[in-house]
Amino acid sequence: MSRARFEVLGKPRRRVDGRAKVTGQTRFADDVFLPRMLHARLLRSPLPHAVIESIDTARAEKHPGVHLVLTGKDFPVTFGILPVSQDEYPLAPERVRYVGDPVAAVIARDEQTAFEALDLIEVKYRPLETIATPEEALASPEPRIHDYGEQGNIHRLQAFEFGDVSEALARSEHVFEDLFFYEGNTHLPIEQHASVAAVDGEGKLTLWSSTQVPHYIHRALAKALQIPASHVRVIACPNGGGFGGKCDLHNHEIVVSRAALRLGRPVKICLNREEVFYMHRGRHPVLMKMRTGVTQDGRLTGMHVQTLLDGGGYGGYGAASTLYTGALQTVTYELPRYKFDACRVFTNKPPCGPKRGHGTPQPRFGQEVQLDKIAERLGMDPAEFRLRNVVKPDSLTANWLKVGSIGLAECIRRVVEGSGWKRKFRKLPEGRGVGIACSSYLCGAGLPIYFNKLPQSGVQLLLDRSGQVTVFCGATEIGQGSDDVLAAIVAEVLGIDAYEVRCVTGDTALTPVDLGSYSSRVTVMMGHAAIQAAERVRVQLAEAAAEQLGVVPDRLVFSQGRVFLAEDPGKGMTFREAVNFAEEKFGTIGAVGSYKPPRSPGRYKGAGVGPSPAYSYTACVAEVEVDPATGWIAVPEIWVAHDIGRTINPVLARGQVEGSVYMGLGEALMEEQVFRRLPPKLSGALVHKIPSLLEYKSPTSLDMPVVHTELVEDPDPNCPFGAKEVGQGPLLPVMPALANAIYDAVGVRIDELPITPDKVLRALEKKAKGKAARVGPESFPAVPYPEPVVVPPPSEGGDGNAVKGERPRPKRLEGMAAS
Amino acid sequence: MSARPRRLAAPRRNAHLALRVNGEQLETSFAPYKTLLEVLREDLGLTGTKHGCELGECGACAVLVDGEPQLSCLVLAVQCGGRSVETVEGLARGNELHPLQATFADLGAAQCGYCTPGILMTAKALLEKEPAASRERIAEAISGNLCRCTGYQQIFEAIEEAARLMREAPR
Numbered sequence: 007m008s009r010a011r012f013e014v015l016g017k018p019r020r021r022v023d024g025r026a027k028v029t030g031q032t033r034f035a036d037d038v039f040l041p042r043m044l045h046a047r048l049l050r051s052p053l054p055h056a057v058i059e060s061i062d063t064a065r066a067e068k069h070p071g072v073h074l075v076l077t078g079k080d081f082p083v084t085f086g087i088l089p090v091s092q093d094e095y096p097l098a099p100e101r102v103r104y105v106g107d108p109v110a111a112v113i114a115r116d117e118q119t120a121f122e123a124l125d126l127i128e129v130k131y132r133p134l135e136t137i138a139t140p141e142e143a144l145a146s147p148e149p150r151i152h153d154y155g156e157q158g159n160i161h162r163l164q165a166f167e168f169g170d171v172s173e174a175l176a177r178s179e180h181v182f183e184d185l186f187f188y189e190g191n192t193h194l195p196i197e198q199h200a201s202v203a204a205v206d207g208e209g210k211l212t213l214w215s216s217t218q219v220p221h222y223i224h225r226a227l228a229k230a231l232q233i234p235a236s237h238v239r240v241i242a243c244p245n246g247g248g249f250g251g252k253c254d255l256h257n258h259e260i261v262v263s264r265a266a267l268r269l270g271r272p273v274k275i276c277l278n279r280e281e282v283f284y285m286h287r288g289r290h291p292v293l294m295k296m297r298t299g300v301t302q303d304g305r306l307t308g309m310h311v312q313t314l315l316d317g318g319g320y321g322g323y324g325a326a327s328t329l330y331t332g333a334l335q336t337v338t339y340e341l342p343r344y345k346f347d348a349c350r351v352f353t354n355k356p357p358c359g360p361k362r363g364h365g366t367p368q369p370r371f372g373q374e375v376q377l378d379k380i381a382e383r384l385g386m387d388p389a390e391f392r393l394r395n396v397v398k399p400d401s402l403t404a405n406w407l408k409v410g411s412i413g414l415a416e417c418i419r420r421v422v423e424g425s426g427w428k429r430k431f432r433k434l435p436e437g438r439g440v441g442i443a444c445s446s447y448l449c450g451a452g453l454p455i456y457f458n459k460l461p462q463s464g465v466q467l468l469l470d471r472s473g474q475v476t477v478f479c480g481a482t483e484i485g486q487g488s489d490d491v492l493a494a495i496v497a498e499v500l501g502i503d504a505y506e507v508r509c510v511t512g513d514t515a516l517t518p519v520d521l522g523s524y525s526s527r528v529t530v531m532m533g534h535a536a537i538q539a540a541e542r543v544r545v546q547l548a549e550a551a552a553e554q555l556g557v558v559p560d561r562l563v564f565s566q567g568r569v570f571l572a573e574d575p576g577k578g579m580t581f582r583e584a585v586n587f588a589e590e591k592f593g594t595i596g597a598v599g600s601y602k603p604p605r606s607p608g609r610y611k612g613a614g615v616g617p618s619p620a621y622s623y624t625a626c627v628a629e630v631e632v633d634p635a636t637g638w639i640a641v642p643e644i645w646v647a648h649d650i651g652r653t654i655n656p657v658l659a660r661g662q663v664e665g666s667v668y669m670g671l672g673e674a675l676m677e678e679q680v681f682r683r684l685p686p687k688l689s690g691a692l693v694h695k696i697p698s699l700l701e702y703k704s705p706t707s708l709d710m711p712v713v714h715t716e717l718v719e720d721p722d723p724n725c726p727f728g729a730k731e732v733g734q735g736p737l738l739p740v741m742p743a744l745a746n747a748i749y750d751a752v753g754v755r756i757d758e759l760p761i762t763p764d765k766v767l768r769a770l771e772k773k774a775k776g777k778a779a780r781v782g783p784e785s786f787p788a789v790p791y792p793e794p795v796v797v798p799p800p801s802e803g804g805d806g807n808a809v810k811g812e813r814p815r816p817k818r819l820e821g822m823a824a825s
Numbered sequence: 826m827s828a829r830p831r832r833l834a835a836p837r838r839n840a841h842l843a844l845r846v847n848g849e850q851l852e853t854s855f856a857p858y859k860t861l862l863e864v865l866r867e868d869l870g871l872t873g874t875k876h877g878c879e880l881g882e883c884g885a886c887a888v889l890v891d892g893e894p895q896l897s898c899l900v901l902a903v904q905c906g907g908r909s910v911e912t913v914e915g916l917a918r919g920n921e922l923h924p925l926q927a928t929f930a931d932l933g934a935a936q937c938g939y940c941t942p943g944i945l946m947t948a949k950a951l952l953e954k955e956p957a958a959s960r961e962r963i964a965e966a967i968s969g970n971l972c973r974c975t976g977y978q979q980i981f982e983a984i985e986e987a988a989r990l991m992r993e994a995p996r
Contacts, residue, residue, distance in 0.1 A: 024930035027938030028922065030873020030913035034939065037872040118856065196877040196885055196973050197939045246875065246939030247973045279878040485937025485974050657933040661979055665936065668976030699882035699971065707964040707977045 013565060014498045015727055018657045021490040022504055023244070023483065035216045035243040036200035040272040043202070044073055046262050047120035047275070049110040049127050050284065051102035054354035054692040055151070056131035058100050058109060065126040066112055071119035074265055075127070076111040081264065085230040087222060087254045089456050091321025093152055096230065096260035102131070103151055103319035104356050105693050106284025108257045113265045113273055136354045136692050138683065140293065140316045141787050143351035151319060151352040160790070161317050162328045162350040165811075166612060167794035168404040169343030169802055174308030178299030182380055185295050185783040186372035187758035188741075190316065191677040192288035193361050194704055197246020199285065200276035201259045203266035210237040211267060212515075215259055218248040218484050219522030222455060224514040226255040231263055238263075242512035245523075248484035249669070250360035253524050254287050254322055283697035287359030288679055290327055290350075291316040292368035295786045296376050304384050304391050308343035311335060311369060314789055315350040318357040324350050326455070326615055327358070330365025333616030335373055336403035337446045338414060338623070339395035342801055344404040347791040354692055355681055360524065362669060362734050363447065367741065371759060374443035374742030378749065387431065388746070389422045389442050392625075404799035406608030406806050410620050411728075413649030413720040414444060417625035420647035420716045425627040432750060437632055441746025444625045445738030449651075449722075449731040450527030452603045452617030461600035463531035464518025465539045467496065469547075469595040473582030475500065475507050477539075480520035481532045482512040486733050487658040488528045494654050495533050495726060499540035500547075501564025502581055518598065526731030529654065530619055531601045533726030538599025546595060550588035551579060604724070610797045610808040620722045622730040623649040626667075626739035629711075630747040634770055637763030639675055639748060641709075644740070647716040651730035656717065662732040663715045668705055670740025676703040676760050757782025844905050846871070847915025861905055862886045862897035865912060873913040873942050877971070884970030887943035888912050894950045896969075913942035916949070924987040924996070925949060934983035936974035944970045948984045956992050960985065 026032045063075040078099025086092040098109050110127050114120035137143045137151060137159055147158025155161045175181050201215040211233070217223050220242035228235035245252055262273040277285065293314040299307035313331040317324045332346030363370075381388035396415045402408055421442065422428065430440045454462060466478040477496050481488045493507040510516055520532055548559035551569045555562075555577060563572045570578025579587075588595050606617030625647050631640040646663050653659045679702070680695045696702045721728020741759055749755055754769035757780060765781045773779035795811040798804030840857040843850065846869065855868045862879070865871040865888070877883035879898040886897040889911035916923040925945050928934065935941040944967055951958055951966040958966070963984050964977070972980065 020931045021933075023938075024935060025922070025926075027935040027941055028913075028926040028929045028945065029917060030871075030942050032938045033872075034875070036876075037866075039867075039870075039872075116856070118858070194973055195937075195939075196883055196971060197875070197937070198877065245937060246877075247937045249973070279880065279882075485939075487936070657931075657979075658936075661933040661936055661975055664976035664978045665974045666976075669973070698880065699878045700880070704971065704973070706968045706971065707980070708968045710964075710977045713976060713978055 012498060013501065014494045014504050015652065015654050016656065019504060019655050021487050021655065021658060022493045022509065023489050032244050034197055034246050035202060035214050036276045038202045038214045038243070040202065040204055043272040043274055044113050044115060044269065045117045045120050046111055046113045046265060046273050047117065047124055048108040048258060048261065049124045050281070051098070051105060051107040051109055053102060053131050053133055054105050055134040055136045056102050057134060058098060058102065059130040059132050061110060062128040063110065066123040069119065069123040069126055071115040072112055072123045073269055074113040076261060076265060077109065081260065083230055083232060085226055085255055085260065086321055087226060087323060087455065088321065088325055090325050093154065093321045096257050104354050105691060106281065106356060107319065111261045111265070113269065138353060138681065138692050140314050140351045140353065143353055144787055144789065151354065155352070159352045160349060161321060161352050162325050163790070163792050164328055164612060165347045165791050165794035166332065166405065167345040167796050168799045169308070171308040171310050171343045171345040174343045175297060175299040178307045179302045180300045180383065181297060182376055183297045184372065184376045184379065184757065185786055186375065187783045188292045188368035188371055189678040189680065189759055190289050190291040190358060191673050192283060192286055192679045193249035193251030194702065195245065195247030195249060195251055198277045198279060198282050199252060199256060199258065200274070201262050202272055202274040203262040204272035205266055205270055210239065211263055212239045212241065213259060213263055214241045214243050216245050216252050217242045218245060218252045218482050218524055220482060220512050220514050221480055221519050221521055223255050223259065227260060227263060230255065230260045239515040242482040245482070245484035248523060249362045250364060250524065251287055253360055256285060279699060280697045283694055284356050286318065286356035286679065287322055289361040290358040290365065290368070292331060293783055293786060294369055294372045296372050298376060298380065300380055300384065304386050304394055306339055306341050306395055309335060309341055310345040312347045312786065312791070313369065315348070316353055316358065317350045318353055318355040320357040322357045322359040324358065327360060327365040329612060329615035331369050334366045334446055335369055336405050337397060337407055337409055337621050338444055339392065340397055341404055343799060345794065349789045349791065362737050364525065366447065367738050370445050370738045371741045374739065375745050375757060378441065378746040389418055389427060392444055393418050402607060402800040405616065406606070406613060406797065406800065407616050408607055410724050411651065411720050411722040412623055413718040414623035414625065416718045416720070417623055417647035417649055418444065420718065421625045421627040421645040424714055424716065425629065425645040427627055437634060437751055439747045439750025440627055440629050441743045441750055442625065442627050443739040443742035443746060444623070445735060446621045446623050447731060447735035447738060448525050448618035449530045449620040449622055449725060450603060450618055451525035452606050453614040454521055461602045463520040463535040464598060464600045465532065465535040466518050466598045467539045467543050467596055469543060469585050471586050471589055473585050475502065476510060477507055477536065478510045478517045479532055480512060480514065480517040481528050482523040484523045486523065486662065487655065488523060488532065490658060491529050491654050492532060492536055495536040496540045499537055500544060500581070502567050526734045529729050529731055530725050533729060534601035535599040537726050539597045542597035542599065543595060546592050547584045547588045550591040551584040553591070554579065554587050607806045609806040610795055611812050612795060619724045620651065620730050622732065622735040624735045624739050626743040628740065628743040628747045630744060630751050632748055632751040632766060634752055637766035639761065639763065639766065641671060641711040641744065643712045643714065645714045646736050647718055648732060648736050649718045649720060649730065650732050651722040651725050652719055652728035653717050654729055659717055659732045660715050663736045664713045666736035667713045667740055668710060670737045671709070672704045674741040674744040674759055674761060676762065678760055753779055755780040755782065840903050842902060842906050844907065845909045847911055855902060857903055859902050860898050861900040861902045861910070864902035865897060871912050871914050875939050875942055884947070885940050885943045887946050887970065889946055889950055892950065894947045911946065913945055916945060924990040925984065928983040928987040928990070932983040932986060933979040934975065940970055940972045944972065944980060952988050952991060956988060958988060
């Protein structure tokens with residue numbers, strides 16, 4: 007649907023849920039208090055890898071105020087968010103795989119009593135050898151952390167080749183090979199995960215939870231509890247920040263559900279901050295090797311990317327994360343041939359998973375820093391170099407991704423101009439520098455996480471004679487403003503004020519399925535469904551109103567709460583009157599709408615990760631000041647231009663860009679989820695180095711640069727009103743732009759994140775001694791990547807199918823028959 | 826939600842306390858080890874005050890005690906007898922939002938809204954002392970309040986705009 011003028015879209019507005027957020031009325035999961043509610047706490051493993059020899063809960067059960075103690079034997083079935091990774095237990099029955107793995111739960115009258123009873127549970131562990139790093143995982147096939155996967159401690163291996171990359175590199179005038187490392191980091195939502203489970207009057211389960219994906223939780227929870235999904239209701243409370251950390255089904259959600267069903271009373275749990283660090287599911291540490299060929303005039307000829315992911319103790323979303331480390335290198339710059347090998351290993355650390363940008367920020371960092379090196383070698387301006395290679399609109403990439411609109415060139419021009427790039431780059435005094443980087447992200451993953459051909463978003467509208475418009479959708483408000491997008495789109499179509507639309511969202515008993523707030527999918531998918539539902543209602547209203555006015559429905563305009571004749575605005579009625587006439591004519595007024603993304607042209611196994619209805623694009627220039635005496639990095643200003651397609655609410659869009667810059671700054675300069683070994687006399691265990699908000703360094707209000715945000719509007723025909731995503735894409739270029747700026751400032755390459763002052767100093771010392779002025783990984787271990795799946799790229803006559811190398815899928819670990 | 830170290834409690838008796846919350850005189854009875862944060866949320870039903878760590882690290886639980894910003898997770902409720910406590914629920918006058926609330930909602934300073942109550946209270950205390958606080962002072966004042974969504978810029982702008990409104994039309 008296109009329109010010349012908009013009444014709601016594009017105007018800065020208070021978000022529809024803004025008032026609740028500033029009055030403290032937004033009800034987060036831990037704000038749910040129910041009569042007769044009990045409280046749960048989890049006992050977590052103090053060892054990173056051990057066999058559980060026995061658990062004695064007798065004393066805990068007798069502790070006054072304790073209602074129930076649960077252990078692994080109460081949960082016979084494994085679970086996992088992906089069908090291919092059913093490798094977790096709600097409470098570990100016989101094996102723990104990281105410090106923090108839950109082994110028992112106490113449900114008591116209050117938290118204090120539950121805490122006390124945890125101390126009364128006796129667990130006998132037999133420690134096992136601990137796998138701390140990917141290198142150790144590759145070198146130590148035994149002990150196996152899981153008895154499934156590729157081999158030893160390798161969880162996933164993937165290899166794809168789109169055209170003969172070796173041949174392309176051999177005939178390139180320059181070939182660049184670089185190693186990069188991106189340390190793991192965590193989401194750090196300020197809201198700790200909380201859940202409340204209760205049994206309703208019909209004996210059915212309701213779970214209120216801090217989750218981004220109520221539909222997936224609904225499905226996985228029913229399976230884990232072995233009860234019909236129709237007897238489970240999941241209510242996603244507004245999330246106090248998600249960033250990907252509330253996308254898994256979590257142990258505690260299953261535990262309180264089981265306990266509520268067992269006790270017939272509501273049971274609540276809220277994790278403490280330390281536990282949130284243990285639960286993690288954050289950014290994978292990734293080691294990368296990138297080989298890229300270029301011609302003398304600055305054209306890319308081919309690229310070979312190898313990645314090694316440290317997965318932690320369980321699968322989670324890891325199979326998808328692995329593929330994402332290779333999926334999106336092709337959508338920004340023209341790359342005729344592309345090869346990609348990936349490996350994810352298990353280690354005895356909290357499981358990694360999706361964090362803002364899911365699997366793509368790591369290779370994007372490497373790619374954009376390498377491009378900076380290439381441009382320098384070729385004597386080209388890195389902005390010009392990128393402009394020269396930008397992918398053409400409406401094209402197919404080497405790995406068969408369909409690119410529609412692409413506003414990247416305009417984004418580059420905007421940040422170059424806004425930042426004064428041409429008078430700064432390589433021209434600022436020593437210690438100051440600028441760097442540029444670009445990126446792209448999905449506007450929704452093309453496929454759901456379990457195979458089905460159903461819509462990925464559904465919207466239902468209900469109108470009544472009061473003129474009230476209620477919209478129902480499974481989409482989940484995690485702070486990004488999905489309720490506001492929903493209300494705005496419905497309001498735009500119906501010609502009413504956004505605040506006249508009541509949103510009911512994220513409740514599997516009341517709202518049509520939407521797959522959830524991940525992969526930046528909500529605006530596009532929910533938006534399409536909302537337009538369809540609202541247009542269907544409008545047809546009914548127009549027909550009834552036209553009949554009353556004695557005109558043809560096509561001539562009616564819906565605007566400012568009225569329905570009237572285009573050529574004679576005086577001839578019309580209020581929106582409420584139109585609803586009444588429609589209800590009189592058609593009966594109760596409502597409609598549904600739904601959306602499923604177009605099928606991707608890639609046909610090979612593995613082609614499911616990467617496709618999207620559209621891609622957003624971002625360019626970023628960062629300016630830094632590096633103190634050569636201390637290595638301290640200050641960031642005074644950052645310029646970001648983001649290709650958003652169409653802006654729905656500029657206040658929120660700008661907030662997403664600035665929030666992305668903030669999070670990128672943290673990942674670039676300070677945030678790391680790291681572990682250390684205790685000395686042998688203290689068990690030698692592998693423990694989290696910094697499981698607290700004080701020690702896990704994140705930027706504060708004092709660290710933020712001035713951020714200049716530009717939204718580039720180039721409406722995409724595949725998107726609702728042309729609107730693309732803005733929640734994740736703008737994070738991606740920030741880290742490499744900063745790394746490139748640091749090089750411009752002091753001439754050292756820090757090829758690993760975070761870039762801390764000690765690394766800068768080390769590189770400066772090397773530079774002073776005449777050595778390579780670089781700090782970063784020095785070697786890449788031998789990984790048994792398989793023979794690649796060979797898929798000819800579109801430019802070489804392929805049809806999207808593999809021509810060789812497809813192998814049977816690795817053995818799945820299925821908890822029970824798929825539901 | 827507690828991060829309290831485990832300990833075996835002796836048989837306990839509730840503490841009784843009278844305190845003034847948002848101008849209202851209240852009496853309450855609660856387990857004596859409870860923090861002000863827990864009593865506000867669990868015993869007084871004032872769930873607008875949030876928690877992100879219960880160790881004094883995130884600022885989400887900031888409330889005003891006798892006008893001063895305090896981390897309610899680090900204050901024992903029994904220390905608050907006879908004192909005046911202000912929470913986010915007390916900011917609006919009836920249905921009329923406090924200027925800080927209005928500008929936070931209008932200018933994008935609340936995304937997920939979880940850190941918002943703590944920042945609102947901290948900002949209120951700042952503006953009462955420094956009605957024309959500079960951006961640097963604002964950044965300093967809220968540097969103990971972590972926000973993971975906004976990148977702080979829209980928060981700065983909302984506080985500045987509220988300060989302007991309050992100077993023009995004092996409440």
